[in-house]
Amino acid sequence: MSNRKYGYYPGCPSESTAIEQDMSVKAVFEKLGVELEELEDWNCCGAAEVEDPEIVYALNARNLAIAEKKGVNIMTPCSICYYNLERSNKALKGSEELRAKIRGIDDSLAYNGGVEVKHVLDVLVNDIGIEELSGKIEKKVNVKVAPYYGCYIGRPPLTAFDDPDAPVLMDQLIEAIGGEAVPFDYRKAKCCGGPLMMTMQDIAFKMARDVLEGAKNAGADCIxxxxxxxxxxxxxxxxxxxxAFGIKIGLPVLYITQLLGLALGIDASKLGLNKNVVDTKPILGKVV
Amino acid sequence: MIKTWELDPEFKYEIMKESGGEHLTACFQCSTCTLGCPLTEIIPTYNPRKIIQMSLLGMRNEVLTNPDLWVCLICQTCTARCPQDVRIADLLGAIRRIAEREEEAGKLKIESVRPSFDKAFMHQIQKYGRLYDMGLAMEYYREKEGSFFKGMMTMSKDYKKFGMRLFKKGKMGVKSMFPVKVKDREVMKKIFEHMEAEKG
Structure with a gap:
């Protein structure tokens, strides 16, 4: 029997640029009857910009301590938050000295190592499971999907929960909802360029272009x-x-929880499908 | 040409003392990190293996002023593939932090805007406990362009279409003009102050 309640760590973009991910995660878990309790007063995980691991550990000691006091394990929809929460969790669990040092900064950072951290994809496929999900599918999402995993699902080995180069968890979900995962070879887990978006845009755009064109050339209806x-x-x-490159892509990009939500029969507006920037209507037409 | 009398044999230990740099000497120069790095498709000369070798040799100044340090995407491909568990992504981060401290001490100049971006990001967390996009962009553009006015000009140019796109989707509205703050902001300040004091 899987754990039916999680401490929800939404991450900073959940309130702005990734609001549709937050909406779809909440809607999907409500439909599945799995309770999400948002961690009260959670703070930023440090993202990719806080480079000092000890600051990352201290920031996340507070998040972990909040979950520990509530007696819940953490689930987050963001891959970078997952990486920071889980590497902090591992470092703190593994060292009494580190725990003591961080506790010394402030009482609210006192964490005893009693929490597990999971990414939403891990929870859906490995905790809840394809079997239970399949039993609750109401509609066939008849789309060709390029499953794009990015970096922190299969890497680094310390925190990974899927294969570093050929991950499969999202592919399994796509199959379960009646979709087809297109061949997407090594681009599945190739970086999108995001960390350089603000500082070296030309490189970031070349990275993203490769992923977008790869998906389009593979015949995907969406990513x-x-x-x-x-x-x-x-x-x-x-x-x-x-x-920037004088090309046309026009490919809808959806969070996997949005696609799953459609298959579970959840209303598109509740899944935030009007919030994605590239129009998602062509996908809605293929939900039968 | 490498001048042996200019090498700093202590440099590798300096890196290994830094969190993330511990595994440096495990490297046996197989180049798997570089062969798998997605950046090499865009920048053919990009070579993390070489940065490691130069670090091991003690080419302190050449390593710390190498602009390639600031191009790493932290995608962890190198770390995942390294047969010696050197954890290259973390290692480059450790070297970047040494470079930043050297720059703060006025000993070298970093030819990249990335440290300004990272700092601006950290300031948002320190102040609010959450990422405040608008605050981050304003501080970063001010630092990058050299003045508040120039920063605002460039920022509004860069954000014109992108911002409108997000605005239309309700992702960059009036609400996003203001930061979301955690209640316990004092502890955020304490974390950063404590870590700064510790690193001297």
């Missing part, structure tokens, strides 16, 4: 992903990338 930074690059910046 599925599970990370707000990938969403920012591939969806919100898609028009800028088209303009």
């Amino acid at each position: 599925a992903l599970a990370c707000p930074l990938c969403g920012m690059m591939l969806d919100a910046k898609q028009e800028d990338i088209e303009e």
Whole structure:
């Protein structure tokens, strides 16, 4: 029997650029009857910009301590938040000295190592399971999907929960909802360029272009992903990338929880399908 | 040409003391990190293996001023593939932090805007406990362009179409003009102050 309640860590983009991911996660879990309790007063995980691991550990010690006091394990929809929460969790669990040092900064950072951290994709496929999900499917999402995993699902080995180069969890979900995962070879887990979006845009755009063109050439109707930074690059910046290279992509980009939600019969507006930047209507037409 | 008398044999230990740099000497120069790096498709000269070798040799200044340090995407492909568990992505981060401290001490100049971006990001967390996109962009553009006014000009140019696109989807409205703050902001300040004091 899987754990039916999680401490929900939405991550900073959940309130702005990735609001549709947050909406779809909440709607899907409500439909599945799995309770999400948002961690009260959670703070930023440190993202990719806080480079000092000890600051990352301290920031997340607070998040972990909040979950520990509530007696819940953490689930987050963001791959970068997952990486930071889980590497902090591992470091803190593994060292009494580190726990003591961080506790010394402030009482609210006192964490005893009693929490597990999971990414939403891991929870859906491995905790809830394809079998239970399949039993609750109401509609066939008859789309060709390029499953895009990005970096922190299969890497680094310390926190990974899928294969680093050929991940499969999202493919399994796509199959379960009646979709078809197109061959997407090594681009599945190739970086979208997101970390350089603001500082070296030309390189970031070349990285994203490769993923977008790869998906399009594979015959995909849309891209599925599970990370707000990938969403920012591939969806919100898609028009800028088209303009920069004089190309046309026009590929809808959906969070995997949005696709799953459609299959579970949840209303498109509740899944935030009007919030994705590239029009998602062509996908809605294929839900039967 | 490498001048042996200019090498710093202590440099590798300096890196290994830094969190993330511990595994440096495990490298046996197989180049798997570089062969798998997606950046090499865009920048053919990009070579993390070489940065590691130069670090091991003690080419301190050449390593710390190498602009390639700031191009890494932290995608972890190198770390996942390394047969010696060197954890290259973390290692480059450790070297970047040494470079930043050297720059703060006025000993070298980093030819990249990335440290300004990272700092601006950290300031948002320090102040609010959450990422405040608008605050991050304003501080970053001010630092990058050299003045508040120039920063605002460039920012509004860069954001014109992108911002409108997000606005139309309700992702960049009036609400996003203001930061979302955690209640316990004092602890955020404490974390950063404590870590700064510790690193000297």
